Amino acid sequence: xxxxxxxxxxxxxxxxxxxxxxxxxxxxxxxxxxxxxxxxxxxxxxxxxxxxxxxxxxxxxxxxxxxxxxxxxxxxxxxxxxxxxxxxxxxxxxxxxxxxxxxxxxxxxxxxxxxxxxxxxxxxxxxxxxxxxxxxxxxxxxxxxxxxxxxxxxxxxxxxxxxxxxxxxxxxxxxxxxxxxxxxxxxxxxxxxxxxxxxxxxxxxxxxxxxxxxxxxxxxxxxxxxxxxxxxxxxxxxxxxxxxxxxxxxxxxxxxxxxxxx
Amino acid sequence: xxxxxxxxxxxxxxxxxxxxxxxxxxxxxxxxxxxxxxxxxxxxxxxxxxxxxxxxxxxxxxxxxxxxxxxxxxxxxxxxxxxxxxxxxxxxxxxxxxxxxxxxxxxxxxxxxxxxxxxxxxxxxxxxxxxxxxxxxxxxxxxxxxxxxxxxxxxxxxxxxxxxxxxxxxxxxxxxxxxxxxxxxxxxxxxxxxxxxxxxxxxxxxxxxxxxxxxxxxxxxxxxxxxxxxxx
Numbered sequence: 001x002x003x004x005x006x007x008x009x010x011x012x013x014x015x016x017x018x019x020x021x022x023x024x025x026x027x028x029x030x031x032x033x034x035x036x037x038x039x040x041x042x043x044x045x046x047x048x049x050x051x052x053x054x055x056x057x058x059x060x061x062x063x064x065x066x067x068x069x070x071x072x073x074x075x076x077x078x079x080x081x082x083x084x085x086x087x088x089x090x091x092x093x094x095x096x097x098x099x100x101x102x103x104x105x106x107x108x109x110x111x112x113x114x115x116x117x118x119x120x121x122x123x124x125x126x127x128x129x130x131x132x133x134x135x136x137x138x139x140x141x142x143x144x145x146x147x148x149x150x151x152x153x154x155x156x157x158x159x160x161x162x163x164x165x166x167x168x169x170x171x172x173x174x175x176x177x178x179x180x181x182x183x184x185x186x187x188x189x190x191x192x193x194x195x196x197x198x199x200x201x202x203x204x205x206x207x208x209x210x211x212x213x214x215x216x217x218x219x220x221x222x223x224x225x226x227x228x229x230x231x232x233x234x235x236x237x238x239x240x241x242x243x244x245x246x247x248x249x250x251x252x253x254x255x256x257x258x259x260x261x262x
Numbered sequence: 263x264x265x266x267x268x269x270x271x272x273x274x275x276x277x278x279x280x281x282x283x284x285x286x287x288x289x290x291x292x293x294x295x296x297x298x299x300x301x302x303x304x305x306x307x308x309x310x311x312x313x314x315x316x317x318x319x320x321x322x323x324x325x326x327x328x329x330x331x332x333x334x335x336x337x338x339x340x341x342x343x344x345x346x347x348x349x350x351x352x353x354x355x356x357x358x359x360x361x362x363x364x365x366x367x368x369x370x371x372x373x374x375x376x377x378x379x380x381x382x383x384x385x386x387x388x389x390x391x392x393x394x395x396x397x398x399x400x401x402x403x404x405x406x407x408x409x410x411x412x413x414x415x416x417x418x419x420x421x422x423x424x425x426x427x428x429x430x431x432x433x434x435x436x437x438x439x440x441x442x443x444x445x446x447x448x449x450x451x452x453x454x455x456x457x458x459x460x461x462x463x464x465x466x467x468x469x470x471x472x473x474x475x476x477x478x479x480x481x482x483x484x485x486x487x488x489x490x491x492x493x494x
Contacts, residue, residue, distance in 0.1 A: 019345055026342075031349050109349050112479075116317050116341045 010255055012092050019113035020106060020134070029254030032106055050185030050217040050224040051081050051092035053153040053164045054193055055178050056206035059241035062163030063210035064092050065185070065218060067225025077228060082236045084245045086111045089127050089154030091236050094183030097145045098246045104151070124156040128165045128173060151182050155161050163239065185217030185224035192216040203239060204256075207248055209236045212255040226259055278379045282407035286328045287422030292385065292452050295417045295435065296400050297444035300389045300474040304448035305457070306470040315470045317481035319344040319356045321389050321397075323472050327339060327421040328382035328407070329402065336365065336384060340452055354397070356470030358388030362403035362411060370409020380408055383420040389472035389480055423455040445492045463489035 014025040016074035023031040051064040067074065074096070082092045083101075085108040093100035110130060115121050122130070131152050152163040165178040179197055180190040192213040201209070211227075214235040218226030227234055237248040249257075268467050279295045292305040292314060303315045316337045324340055326333025340361055348356045365384060373379045383406050390399045402414040417435050419427040430451050439447065446468075453462040469484040476482070484492075 013339075016340070020350075021351075022342055022346070027346055030346065093373075104350075113345045114343065115418055116345075117338055119313060119316070141332075 012196040013118065017114050017117040023068030030251065032102055034241055035082070045179060049092050049094060050181070050183045050189050050214060050221065051080075051151055052159070052181040052189045052210065052213050053092060053151045053176075053179065054163045054188070054197055054209065055164065055204070057177070058202060059155045059222065059239065060164060061206045061210050061213055061237065062090050062153050063087060063235055063237040064090050064094075065214050065225045065235050066228075067218075067223065068097050069223045077225060077231060078233050080236060082110065082238050084238060084240075085127070086115070086121070087101040087244045088121075088240060089152065089262060090123060090240060090245060091131070092151040092153075092182065093149075094151075094186070096150050098151065099138060107131055124154050124163060125151050127154065128152050128163075128175075128249045131165075131256075132171040132173045133199060134171075135167050139170060142176055148159075149182055151180055152158065153240065155242055160242065181217075183217075183224070186216040188220040203241075203256060206239070207237060207252065207256045211235065212260050214258070215257065223261065227253070264415045274445050278373060279408060281378045282328075282373075282381050285352050286383055286407060287373045289327045289421055291419055291421030291423050291427055291452060292325045292327055293383050293417065293419050293427065293431070294387055294402055294414075295431075295444050295448055296402070296415075297435070298438040298440055298457055299471070300480065301387045301400055301402070302387070302441075302448060302471040302487060303387060303434055303466045303470045303472075304445065304452065306452050306466055313385060313468060314432075315468055318386070318447075319348060320353055320460065320479050320481075321472060322356065322358050322361065323387045323470060325385040325387070325420070326382055327384075327430070328380070332380050333382040333384060336369075336380075336382065340365070340386075354394060358386050358401050358403060362386040362405060364407045365405045366411040367454070368409075369405055369407065373408045381407065384480075385420055387472060389474050391474060391480075402471075404429065413442060414420075419451070422453060427451050441471075442492045449493060464493060 014022045017200040038058045038129055048064055053060060053062040062082050066078045068079040079097060082090060083104040087099045089242040091107060093104055094256045109118060111122060111127060147169045149169060156163050164180050166174050166176055166180045179193045193209060196209045196212060218224045236249045237253060239246050289481055290306040292303065297303045303323055312330055315323065318324050318340045324337045326336060329382055343364060344356045365386065369380055386403045388401045391397050401473060402418050403411060404414055404418055404420060405411050409454045417431050427442065434447050449462055449467065453460045464486050467489055469489050471482045472480045
């Protein structure tokens with residue numbers, strides 16, 4: 001690799017700016033192979049559940065519950081489904097947890113790698129497109145039941161707006177208007193957002209909508225986890241604006257929940 | 263059939279070294295300084311797009327002088343190495359020492375095996391993080407055109423005019439300076455170089471930091487107006 005044992009010229013090897021292609025050419029043993037993951041039994045692999053994303057006055061919010069299930073059992077109570085992929089973009093995963101988390105991780109390394117090699121960041125469109133290709137790569141696994149269907153959202157620094165994309169298992173990419181949800185409880189979250197979302201909401205109102213959507217979904221969908229007060233586990237709510245991404249603290253989420261109850 | 267002339271190995275190495283030195287001495291110097299908040303890298307560079315200083319990983323920065331195409335290629339090799347290692351193991355397993363040694367290998371091998379040596383001199387700077395045991399100290403490594411590597415403390419200068427600049431910093435450098443003081447010290451040293459501009463301003467400076475207290479990626483390129491503010 002790059003610095004080789006045994007001299008073979010310092011300019012040899014992959015020369016582009018994509019981390020995924022770099023692994024494919026110079027470090028094949030590390031390249032993510034989602035197909036291999038599909039060999040296992042589908043029922044026993046943890047599945048993710050409700051995630052949502054919507055716009056507000058300063059950008060875009062993305063939220064997800066913490067529960068992962070395998071069949072009828074709880075696989076994990078505090079799995080992370082919402083990830084910042086760089087300073088201004090984030091991904092929410094619903095579907096088979098293993099490949100989805102790996103995909104989020106590879107995407108964030110990919111974006112950072114491009115930024116360092118090229119000296120500038122990809123446009124938000126470019127990032128969304130890159131994710132399409134990664135999902136398409138996962139297609140054979142998707143056909144065997146290990147679908148990875150993420151939401152992608154971020155702040156577009158050129159257009160100065162928040163933007164949201166939804167994907168299907170073939171890598172199809174659809175830009176959404178104001179809100180989108182995914183996962184088994186997505187429908188219930190969608191209903192809640194439809195009722196409470198308003199144009200140009202403040203960030204506090206946006207937090208309330210996000211927490212309301214996840215709790216509504218958890219109420220109806222058995223595979224979605226709401227706020228777990230006993231264990232102190234709260235949904236993840238990420239807020240992305242021009243200044244970057246911040247995650248709402250557990251106390252903020254708790255306060256928001258109490259506002260909703262009152 | 264042509265007979266190659268015999269050239270003694272000493273002569274060959276000397277010629278190569280002289281060639282590399284000449285190439286490097288044409289360029290401007292880069293100064294690296296430790297300060298209270300981390301490590302500062304500062305270069306005279308009127309170009310905003312052809313950068314001499316770059317981010318390698320969370321705590322590691324790269325600086326190169328000499329032939330742009332060569333040190334920029336080395337920088338990219340470093341990014342590929344670091345990202346792959348961080349992906350395969352963990353982000354904390356990417357260390358400056360291993361990277362500097364790898365650079366030393368590749369530059370040294372090129373020096374002995376190729377007709378033309380690399381006309382570059384580089385710095386690998388790694389800021390310490392008190393939150394990680396065994397990672398608390400800053401490290402600054404300097405790798406020369408023949409692959410020789412050294413471990414520097416306090417400050418370090420690379421480039422054609424390094425010795426007089428180091429002598430100047432010897433008197434002006436203090437430990438734990440604040441950001442404004444260290445940027446000024448760096449600028450003053452660069453300005454007093456033989457081929458330097460004594461009134462070096464923010465427009466002709468490339469200034470980057472490794473900020474110890476910053477979460478995650480600690481590398482930051484200072485925008486021109488911030489540099490101007492610090493120098494004012």
